[in-house]
Structures are given as structure tokens and as C-alpha cells.
Amino acid sequence: MSTSTRLGRQLEAPAPTWNKSAAVVVVGGGAAGLSAALPLAAARIPVVLVCRSTLLDTATARSTSRSIGWRNPPTSEQLASAGDGLTDPAAAGRLIEQAPELLDWLDALAHQISSVEQDPRQPLGMTMQRTLASVARVQELLPAGTLTIDTHSRAVDVLTDESGHVAGLRVSRGDGTIGDYRAGTVVLATGGAARLWTHTTAPALANGDGLAMALRAGAALRDLEFVSFAPTALNAPPEERLPGEAAAEMGPTLRQAGAELVDAAGSTIVPLDESQHLPDHELAIRLADWMAAYPGATAFLDARGIGDQAWQLAPHVVMAQACREHGINPARQVIPVRPAAQAFVGGIAINEVGATTVPGLYAAGEVASSGANGASGPADGLLIDALVGGTAVGRHLAQAELPEAADSTDRALRGFLPTDALAGVRTSADEALGLRREHEKLRTTSDFLARLPHEEDFGEDELTGTNLQAVAAALAQAAIARPESRGWHRRIDHAGASDKWAKHVVVSLADDGTLQVTTAALDKPVTTR
Structure with a gap:
């Protein structure tokens, strides 16, 4: 007989020692959080941005995605095919329509900040993060500015009132103090939970804070079973890895350049023409199946034939550096690789403006499930979804009548x-x-x-x-x-x-803290209680 999982509806953290008020609290300093906070700041709405580390230490900044494909975005048919039957056409349409516009807007902002032309080979994430963070810091310093950036602070729980409406956010600061931000609106943009797995490419902050807080607050999580894995992450020997170190991704450009997947004897695991064209999820599963069939065996990328000069150019130079840090010369040695958890595709169920099933709670970015990426989606779709989704939340809240925070009430503590x-x-x-x-x-x-x-x-x-x-x-x-x-x-x-499972799987918490699972039709809108 199975045991029912029972989770706390709220965590038994120490009593707060300070209280502050804001109209909106945004949790997360990456692309989704910044793009949600900036429209609010521009509208002179008091907004607090809570960030676990600094504005340059985020999953966005570490993303290796590039923007080339989204300046001339895929068609709706291509996104539907990539999403494997679960793509929300309206959400995908918003990515297709808004991605080029927002990327052009970012380019213009970057040019205003620096006259130095942006390197098109640089990953989109770092460019995006630096640009948005610079604008946010300027907004914070304006004499009449309404944006407060609270770095080195970690969200503990979303607070709610007796009716279940958001009442604020409990925060643990780097100085050890616990405090409450009182607000009628909270936006979760905290990223995913890929640190759940031992082998992962995710940064150390991907600990599932937003997903868990939303679940405890009463929000529905949708399609959580879909988690993306980097097919060929560096599989350094255990003695060469630091505790908790994220694995570097040996990205698809290596395979496009001719790097082959082989075993220790040099025999082919996946033929080159297949590894170059298979979607990430199919290649990752092929490699996982091979590892299951040959327990203890190691898979390798043989990139010795791509030429020494290629390792000196972006993006291969970053991969080469990661290899050398673990005692591997990729120009002379094969590179041990394996699938590693990368990002959540499912997440908090949201509608077109980022609203969740909890009144006053919004979400954007990897922590959210907009439906645009379906069951898999394009490899760089999550980063674009963060930018589009965060902007949608910010623009909506900047024009909405924001509720004042009521007194919070304790839920079932644990x-x-x-x-x-x-x-x-x-x-x-x-x-x-x-x-x-x-x-x-x-x-x-x-x-x-x-x-x-x-x-x-x-x-x-x-x-x-x-x-x-x-x-x-x-x-x-x-x-x-x-x-x-x-x-x-x-x-x-x-x-x-x-075909009968072309629908969403939804997980939520009952009042007593037990997990409950339901399904929902693909065209069923997300509505608040």
C-alpha cells in the first residue's frame, strides 16, 4: 500500500524581525524577474526585487542559448512539432510574435549602455542579463525611483491571508535575519530545480524554491514530469569534480563540427549523422539507454578531428576551458560525457499574463508552465519564454489595479x-x-x-x-x-x-497537505480560485 506524501502548507521558519511594504514583490533576478520588474518601475509602482545572489549570478547569465533562431522565429507548426502534442498554440504564438521585438529592444538598450558593438557569438543569456541588470540598477538609483533590489536574500514562503489571497513574502537575508515583505502581489521568477539530480548543468541556486513555495501556497503545478537534460554534459571523473559542481555542457556545435559519440574502444554509439539531427530529448534518451545496457561503461565525444583552431573560437573555447580544468585536453583526448539534468519544462500553471491559480500570485520563466514549449520544445525556447513571460507579467501588473496586502495567516506549519x-x-x-x-x-x-x-x-x-x-x-x-x-x-x-494522454497532468496540495493529481484538457484556461 502506498504512503501518501504530506507536505507542510507553510514552513515553520523563525518569526520575522522586520516588516516592509511594497505593491509587488518579484522573486528572482534573472531574465524573467528583471523583465517583470522593469515595467513596474517605469510606471512608478513600488516593487521589490528579491535575488538569491547578485544580478550577474543567475541561470540566465549562465545560459548557453543563442538568439539567432528567434530573430527569425520558428513557425507555429515547428513549435507544435517540437512540443510533441502538448504545445499551447496561443502561448507559442506569443513567443513567435514577441521574441524578435523584444530581442531588438534588448539590442537597443545594450547599445545605449555601451557603444561597443555586441559580439554576436556571445551567448544570449549573458548579454540579456547584463543589459537588464544595468537598466534595473539605474532605475534603483533614480531620485524618484520605486525599485528596490534586495540581493543575497532568499524567499522562504509566499504568505496568504484567510481567503487564500497573497499577502506577502517571507525572506531570509544573508545577514541571518528573517523578515516579511507585505504585498498583495508576488511574482515568482526563481528558475527550476535541476539540482535535484547528482549530474546537472544547472547553477547551485536551482533548488526548486519557487516550485515548492507555489505548491505550499496552493498553486497548481502543471506537466512537472517534463524535465530537459543536456544530452552530452562533461562527465568528469569524481576525483576531478568539486562538490556540487555543475557539469559543463559539451553543446551541439561540437557534433555539428564533426564530434562523434563513441565508447572507450572508439566504436560508434550514435552515428554522426543521427547525433547531428536528433532533437535533444531523443539523443539524451538514446545515450541513457546505452548506459543502461552497458552498466559502468563511459560514453565519449571524440572531437579530436575538428582542428586545433576550432577550440580557440567561441563557443568551443569555453568548452575547451571546462575540459582542461578537469585535466582533459579535448584537442588530443576524447571527452567523457553523459546526460545531465538541465531545466524544467513544466512548472507552475499560468495563463497568458502569468497569473497562477492563487489570487495575487504570478509566475514567469523556468518556474512557470506557459504551455509554449509543450512536452519538450526547442532547446533555447525556455530563455525566450522567460523574457516574453516576464515582460507580459510586468506590463499587465503595471496597468492593473493592484490590491493592498491583508494580514497574513499561518497555514499548516511543518x-x-x-x-x-x-x-x-x-x-x-x-x-x-x-x-x-x-x-x-x-x-x-x-x-x-x-x-x-x-x-x-x-x-x-x-x-x-x-x-x-x-x-x-x-x-x-x-x-x-x-x-x-x-x-x-x-x-x-x-x-x-x-492520444488520450494529450492533456496536462496537474499536481497540487490539498488543505491537509497531501498531494493530489488531476488532469486538465489542453484548452482549459488557468483561472484563480
């Missing part, structure tokens, strides 16, 4: 996961929630996650473990509920997709 339990959470994710899933392992993992204790007091590590456990439990339930293989969700006991 303690924190012990720090020594996090390793078990990650091991269970590696074994059951990766690219090869099957019912019994999913059920066993779900039962294991449900039995974990929540008996610790507040701490940064305890908060990380608690949030990742909540995300893992919700993901496991979503994966169990989808008995088919589609996009990034692969069930080895249910090969192929079924």
Missing part, C-alpha cells in the same frame, strides 16, 4: 528535512526520475519521499532539502500519472505516446 536526508532524495531522483522511468521504481521512490521526517529547525541547507523533496514528490506523482512516453518524459514500461 518543520524542515534533516540535511543528511538530502543525499537520499538525490539518489532517488537519479534512480527513478531521470530519463528512464518505470512504475515500480516511481512508486517506491514516492513512498520513500513520503516517509522522510520533517523535524529540523530552519537553516539554509534544511530549506534546500525541504524544497527539493517537495519538488521530487510532486514530480514522482506526475510521472506515475502519465503512463506513456512523450517529449522529455520516458516510461520504459509504456513505450510510445497515446
Whole structure:
């Protein structure tokens, strides 16, 4: 008999020692958070931007995506095909329509900030982050400015009032203090939870904070079972890796240049013409299947034939540096690689303006599920979705009548996961929630996650473990509920997709904290309670 996962509706953090007010609190300093905050600041609406680290230490800044394809965006038919039957046509249409306009706007901003021409070979994420962060800092310093940037602060919980409407945000600051921002509107733009897995390309801050907070606040999570993996991330030897180090992505440009996937003997794993053209999810699954068939064997990218000069040019120079930091000379040696968790495709269910099912709670970026990317989507679609989605939230709220915050009320409180339990959470994710899933392992993992204790007091590590456990439990339930293989969700006991499962899987918390799973038609709009 399965054990029902029971999560706290609110975490038992220490009482706040300070209170501040704002009209809107935006959580997250990447592309989604900044593009949501800037229209509010321009409209002179008091807005606080809460950022875990600095404005230049975000997932956006580390993204290797490029903008070339989105200046002449794919067609709706191409996005629908990439989304494997779950793409929301309206959401995809907004990406197609708005991406070129917003990228041109970013170019103009970048030119205003610096007369130096932007290097077109530089990843879009860094250019986007530096540009938006510079504009935000200027807004913050204006004499009549209404933007406050609170760096080195971590959101703990979204606060709600007796009716379930957002009442603010509880924050843990870097100086160790706990405080509340009182606000009737909160925007979550916190990124994903790819640090749930041992092998990941995600930055250290991708701990599922936004997903877990939204779940506790009562929001619906949609299509959480779809998680993208970098097919060929650097698989450095354990003795060469730092604890918690993110793996560098040995990106598709290497394969396009002629790098082949081979085993230790040099035999081909995936033929070059296939590895060059397969979508990321298909290539990642092919490699995961090979690793399962040959336990303990290592896959390699043989890029020795692309020429020494190629390693000195962008983007290969960054990959070469990552290899050399681990004692590998890619011009002379093969590169050990493996799939590594990269980003969440599913997330908090939102409508066209980023509203969730909780009144006053909005979301944008990787933490949200707009439907534009369906079950897989193009590799660089998530970054563009963050820019488009964040802008949509900011523009909507800048014109909306914003509610004042009512007094918050405590929900069902619960303690924190012990720090020594996090390793078990990650091991269970590696074994059951990766690219090869099957019912019994999913059920066993779900039962294991449900039995974990929540008996610790507040701490940064305890908060990380608690949030990742909540995300893992919700993901496991979503994966169990989808008995088919589609996009990034692969069930080895249910090969192929079924037309009857061309719908959303939705996970939420009941009032007593138990996870509940339902389904929703693709055309069913997201509405607040």
C-alpha cells in the first residue's frame, strides 16, 4: 500500500524581525524577474526585487542559448512539432510574435549602455542579463525611483491571508535575519530545480524554491514530469569534480563540427549523422539507454578531428576551458560525457499574463508552465519564454489595479528535512526520475519521499532539502500519472505516446497537505480560485 506524501502548507521558519511594504514583490533576478520588474518601475509602482545572489549570478547569465533562431522565429507548426502534442498554440504564438521585438529592444538598450558593438557569438543569456541588470540598477538609483533590489536574500514562503489571497513574502537575508515583505502581489521568477539530480548543468541556486513555495501556497503545478537534460554534459571523473559542481555542457556545435559519440574502444554509439539531427530529448534518451545496457561503461565525444583552431573560437573555447580544468585536453583526448539534468519544462500553471491559480500570485520563466514549449520544445525556447513571460507579467501588473496586502495567516506549519536526508532524495531522483522511468521504481521512490521526517529547525541547507523533496514528490506523482512516453518524459514500461494522454497532468496540495493529481484538457484556461 502506498504512503501518501504530506507536505507542510507553510514552513515553520523563525518569526520575522522586520516588516516592509511594497505593491509587488518579484522573486528572482534573472531574465524573467528583471523583465517583470522593469515595467513596474517605469510606471512608478513600488516593487521589490528579491535575488538569491547578485544580478550577474543567475541561470540566465549562465545560459548557453543563442538568439539567432528567434530573430527569425520558428513557425507555429515547428513549435507544435517540437512540443510533441502538448504545445499551447496561443502561448507559442506569443513567443513567435514577441521574441524578435523584444530581442531588438534588448539590442537597443545594450547599445545605449555601451557603444561597443555586441559580439554576436556571445551567448544570449549573458548579454540579456547584463543589459537588464544595468537598466534595473539605474532605475534603483533614480531620485524618484520605486525599485528596490534586495540581493543575497532568499524567499522562504509566499504568505496568504484567510481567503487564500497573497499577502506577502517571507525572506531570509544573508545577514541571518528573517523578515516579511507585505504585498498583495508576488511574482515568482526563481528558475527550476535541476539540482535535484547528482549530474546537472544547472547553477547551485536551482533548488526548486519557487516550485515548492507555489505548491505550499496552493498553486497548481502543471506537466512537472517534463524535465530537459543536456544530452552530452562533461562527465568528469569524481576525483576531478568539486562538490556540487555543475557539469559543463559539451553543446551541439561540437557534433555539428564533426564530434562523434563513441565508447572507450572508439566504436560508434550514435552515428554522426543521427547525433547531428536528433532533437535533444531523443539523443539524451538514446545515450541513457546505452548506459543502461552497458552498466559502468563511459560514453565519449571524440572531437579530436575538428582542428586545433576550432577550440580557440567561441563557443568551443569555453568548452575547451571546462575540459582542461578537469585535466582533459579535448584537442588530443576524447571527452567523457553523459546526460545531465538541465531545466524544467513544466512548472507552475499560468495563463497568458502569468497569473497562477492563487489570487495575487504570478509566475514567469523556468518556474512557470506557459504551455509554449509543450512536452519538450526547442532547446533555447525556455530563455525566450522567460523574457516574453516576464515582460507580459510586468506590463499587465503595471496597468492593473493592484490590491493592498491583508494580514497574513499561518497555514499548516511543518518543520524542515534533516540535511543528511538530502543525499537520499538525490539518489532517488537519479534512480527513478531521470530519463528512464518505470512504475515500480516511481512508486517506491514516492513512498520513500513520503516517509522522510520533517523535524529540523530552519537553516539554509534544511530549506534546500525541504524544497527539493517537495519538488521530487510532486514530480514522482506526475510521472506515475502519465503512463506513456512523450517529449522529455520516458516510461520504459509504456513505450510510445497515446492520444488520450494529450492533456496536462496537474499536481497540487490539498488543505491537509497531501498531494493530489488531476488532469486538465489542453484548452482549459488557468483561472484563480
